[in-house]
Amino acid sequence: KNQVEQSPQSLIILEGKNCTLQCNYTVSPFSNLRWYKQDTGRGPVSLTIMTFSENTKSNGRYTATLDADTKQSSLHITASQLSDSASYICVVTLLTGGGNKLTFGTGTQLKVEL
Amino acid sequence: DAGITQSPRHKVTETGTPVTLRCHQTENHRYMYWYRQDPGHGLRLIHYSYGVKDTDKGEVSDGYSVSRSKTEDFLLTLESATSSQTSVYFCAISESGQGGGSPLHFGNGTRLTVT
Numbered sequence: 001k002n003q004v005e006q007s008p009q010s011l012i013i014l015e016g017k018n019c020t021l022q023c024n025y026t027v028s029p030f031s032n033l034r035w036y037k038q039d040t041g042r043g044p045v046s047l048t049i050m051t052f053s054e055n056t057k058s059n060g061r062y063t064a065t066l067d068a069d070t071k072q073s074s075l076h077i078t079a080s081q082l083s084d085s086a087s088y089i090c091v092v093t094l095l096t097g098g099g100n101k102l103t104f105g106t107g108t109q110l111k112v113e114l
Numbered sequence: 115d116a117g118i119t120q121s122p123r124h125k126v127t128e129t130g131t132p133v134t135l136r137c138h139q140t141e142n143h144r145y146m147y148w149y150r151q152d153p154g155h156g157l158r159l160i161h162y163s164y165g166v167k168d169t170d171k172g173e174v175s176d177g178y179s180v181s182r183s184k185t186e187d188f189l190l191t192l193e194s195a196t197s198s199q200t201s202v203y204f205c206a207i208s209e210s211g212q213g214g215g216s217p218l219h220f221g222n223g224t225r226l227t228v229t
Contacts, residue, residue: 043220100213
């Protein structure tokens with residue numbers, strides 16, 4: 001079964017600290033992996049998209065890494081800010097003969113405190 | 115924010131009644147999608163459209179229908195609402211097909227409660 005597992009489920013950090021969120025997947029064959037940020041009461045917003053041949057992708061203070069061999073990805077947030085408080089969702093694209101299929105993780109809920 | 119508007123933002127309805135949710139885009143993107151988001155589940159695809167009057171089912175399509183008569187509008191109808199359809203519904207758009215190189219742009223959701 002194609003799955004995307006994210007850890008931890010929730011995380012609390014102090015403003016200014018760094019953190020790393022994990023995504024493990026069993027999706028195969030795999031096309032690309034995406035990270036989205038979802039603020040409370042809003043729709044998800046794309047942070048990064050990586051193909052299977054890319055190892056890292058940055059978007060400001062957000063850096064995503066991908067190891068296609070171990071089927072693991074991480075999202076590193078540097079110098080966290082209160083506005084980083086959100087759910088972070090990992091999404092993996094499965095290649096199928098009938099068209100691609102997206103599998104969404106359940107997200108990591110991050111809270112940044114003073 | 116991408117130009118996506120969902121209406122209504124909140125709705126409470128009774129079991130057995132039909133409900134229509136609307137998604138309107140100003141980006142002229144070809145692809146439009148309806149997802150539902152429930153606690154403990156990742157976003158799940160209900161239906162999607164790849165052009166005017168061209169639609170297809172997603173993984174959780176039972177009890178739902180869609181229509182797209184114009185590029186900018188994508189309607190989701192719950193034919194006879196049930197309590198299991200209580201959820202937050204998101205519309206999304208993209209320039210390329212699902213899983214392609216362009217990201218999904220999401221609306222801000224419709225919170226639907228079926229009593």
